Amino acid sequence: MLPPLNATLAIESIAGALLIGLLIGAQREAAGGAEHPGLRDFLAVSLAGGLCGVLGNPWLDAAALVSITVVFAVFHFEERGERTGITTELAAIGTFLLALLAASYQYPFARPLAAGTAVVLAIFLEARQRLHQLLRQTITEQEFNGTLAFVAVVLVIYPLLPQGAYGPYSFFVPRQIWEFVILISTISYVGYFFEKFLGEERGLIYTAILGGLASTTATTLQFAHTSKQMKAEEITGLWRAFVIANTVQFPRTLLIVALVSPQLARPLAWPLGVMTMAGILLEQVLRRWPHQRLSALGLESGNPFRIGPALRFGALFTIIAFVTKVSIASLGTSAFYGTSLVGGLVDVATVIAPAADMLGAKTMSLGMAEAAVLLALVSNALLKIFVALAGSPAYIIRVFATFLFWGIAGWAAWRFAPAIFGS
Numbered sequence: 189m190l191p192p193l194n195a196t197l198a199i200e201s202i203a204g205a206l207l208i209g210l211l212i213g214a215q216r217e218a219a220g221g222a223e224h225p226g227l228r229d230f231l232a233v234s235l236a237g238g239l240c241g242v243l244g245n246p247w248l249d250a251a252a253l254v255s256i257t258v259v260f261a262v263f264h265f266e267e268r269g270e271r272t273g274i275t276t277e278l279a280a281i282g283t284f285l286l287a288l289l290a291a292s293y294q295y296p297f298a299r300p301l302a303a304g305t306a307v308v309l310a311i312f313l314e315a316r317q318r319l320h321q322l323l324r325q326t327i328t329e330q331e332f333n334g335t336l337a338f339v340a341v342v343l344v345i346y347p348l349l350p351q352g353a354y355g356p357y358s359f360f361v362p363r364q365i366w367e368f369v370i371l372i373s374t375i376s377y378v379g380y381f382f383e384k385f386l387g388e389e390r391g392l393i394y395t396a397i398l399g400g401l402a403s404t405t406a407t408t409l410q411f412a413h414t415s416k417q418m419k420a421e422e423i424t425g426l427w428r429a430f431v432i433a434n435t436v437q438f439p440r441t442l443l444i445v446a447l448v449s450p451q452l453a454r455p456l457a458w459p460l461g462v463m464t465m466a467g468i469l470l471e472q473v474l475r476r477w478p479h480q481r482l483s484a485l486g487l488e489s490g491n492p493f494r495i496g497p498a499l500r501f502g503a504l505f506t507i508i509a510f511v512t513k514v515s516i517a518s519l520g521t522s523a524f525y526g527t528s529l530v531g532g533l534v535d536v537a538t539v540i541a542p543a544a545d546m547l548g549a550k551t552m553s554l555g556m557a558e559a560a561v562l563l564a565l566v567s568n569a570l571l572k573i574f575v576a577l578a579g580s581p582a583y584i585i586r587v588f589a590t591f592l593f594w595g596i597a598g599w600a601a602w603r604f605a606p607a608i609f610g611s
Contacts (some may be wrong), residue, residue, distance in 0.1 A: 193242065197293050202238040204299045205287035208306045209234025212283045215310050216276055225263070225276050233280050234287040241291025249288060256284050275313065282309055341373055359510040369502040407433040408572040408587065412579030423582045428474040430583075431590060434572070435467025441536050445561065449544035455558045455606065462601035463594050470593065525556075525563055532564030533571045539564040562602065569595070 213230025233256055240249045260277040286309070289295075290302035349362040411430050418426060442460040446453035528539045543560045546552035552560075569591045576587040 193293070198242050201242050201291035201293050201299075202235070204290040204302070205234045205238025205241065206231060208286050208290055208302060209237075209283055211306050211310050212279055212313070215313050216279060219313065225260070225280060230280065230283050233284050237284040237287025238291040241288045242293070244292070244294070253281070253284060257281060279309070279313060338373060341370060346370065355510075357510070357514060359514075360506065365502050365506055369499060404434050404437045405568070405572055405575060409575040409578060412576050412583060415579040415583035418580070420582055423580070423586065424474060424477060426583065427586045427590075428471055430587065431467055431471045431474065434590070434594075435464060435471065437536075438464040438467065441540075441561075441565070445540055445544075448540055449547060449557075451554065452540075452544055452547055452557050452561070455554065456561060458605040459562060459598040459602040462605070463598045466594060466597040470590065525560060528560040528563040529567040532567035536561065536564045536568055558602075562598070565598075566595070 209231045210227070213227040213234075216230060217226035236252050236256065240252050260280050264274060264277050283306075286302045286306050289305075290299050292298045346363065346366055349366055351363060352361075354360045354362075408430065411426055411433075415423060415426055438460045442453060442456060445456055528543075532539055539560055543552065543557040547554060547557045573584075573588055573591060576584050579587075
């Protein structure tokens with residue numbers, strides 16, 4: 189049932205509609221000049237939309253929309269020699285519909301929704317030249333086609349995959365595997381444009397932070413492929429990005445542990461905290477170390493979407509998931525150290541939850557739970573060293589040396605910090 193219409197409600201509704209016409213009309217006035225439809229025309233269109241919204245007659249709404257469309261179509265036909273686009277005409281139709289929505293007082297959400305949409309429309313109208321330059325001059329045809337392929341992988345294929353788990357021990361989960369394919373594809377895609385628009389040196393840093401939050405293994409693999417395209421003197425910049433991505437893993441792991449089991453987080457704070465500081469120290473040294481800065485000159489006509497590495501990573505994840513399921517089913521909690529090593533190959537988080545559950549049920553000591561998480565980090569590091577083999581020899585050596593440095597720092601903190609500072 190519609191709320192009763194009174195003078196105050198009608199004035200508020202029409203005022204909201206006129207504000208939309210004022211916003212879009214002012215933008216069109218500044219963009220088109222005096223010979224094109226401007227502020228007064230858009231105020232008239234929004235007033236018509238406001239009156240239709242207040243009266244609430246669908247037939248009147250349809251008739252007004254058709255009339256406005258015909259008027260602007262005739263105007264465009266008469267001015268076709270001087271104009272090529274129909275942006276103003278489409279904006280006028282959009283203004284009418286938004287004004288109609290803003291004045292539809294029977295819907296509480298109508299006015300804020302219409303106002304927000306009008307702001308977005310005005311922003312797009314104002315950014316027309318920049319969007320035109322982006323699509324016609326900055327983005328190449330190959331990059332545009334790569335974007336379409338990326339959208340297909342993310343939005344088209346995933347919903348078509350069956351839900352559920354299949355195979356022995358239910359190891360094969362199509363949607364979960366494809367999520368990892370999407371993950372590594374996204375890192376590659378976003379990283380490409382980071383490097384193109386920010387320069388390769390800065391772009392790699394942003395890619396590293398993004399990848400560190402998402403998947404350090406996928407990022408390590410992506411950097412391995414990138415290293416093959418670099419000269420030897422440029423590897424230091426890539427090494428720094430690798431250090432940043434994997435340093436993010438330690439505070440992220442500590443945060444997950446703290447949320448799941450504060451009791452387990454206390455002893456793990458020392459090794460994870462020291463490894464975080466070691467990573468920050470190494471990154472600062474590499475930042476100041478004399479090395480050739482990377483450029484993005486070779487990226488102008490490249491393909492931002494590479495499905496091959498993503499599919500190989502998905503296959504590797506499937507194999508590891510199968511080994512993990514078999515190991516857990518065969519060994520159980522009596523050999524939790526072994527399952528931690530296997531589970532860490534997939535993700536350290538796969539070990540944190542069961543360790544916290546067993547610690548809470550008092551079927552596992554605090555020291556064993558702590559060691560299980562650290563072993564998962566060790567196996568995860570070994571996996572990243574393995575995927576780094578897809579890169580150049582210089583990249584492989586640096587990855588191995590970095591994890592050796594982290595391993596020594598973490599072991600020292602785990603072994604000596606509780607004795608020195610107290611548990």
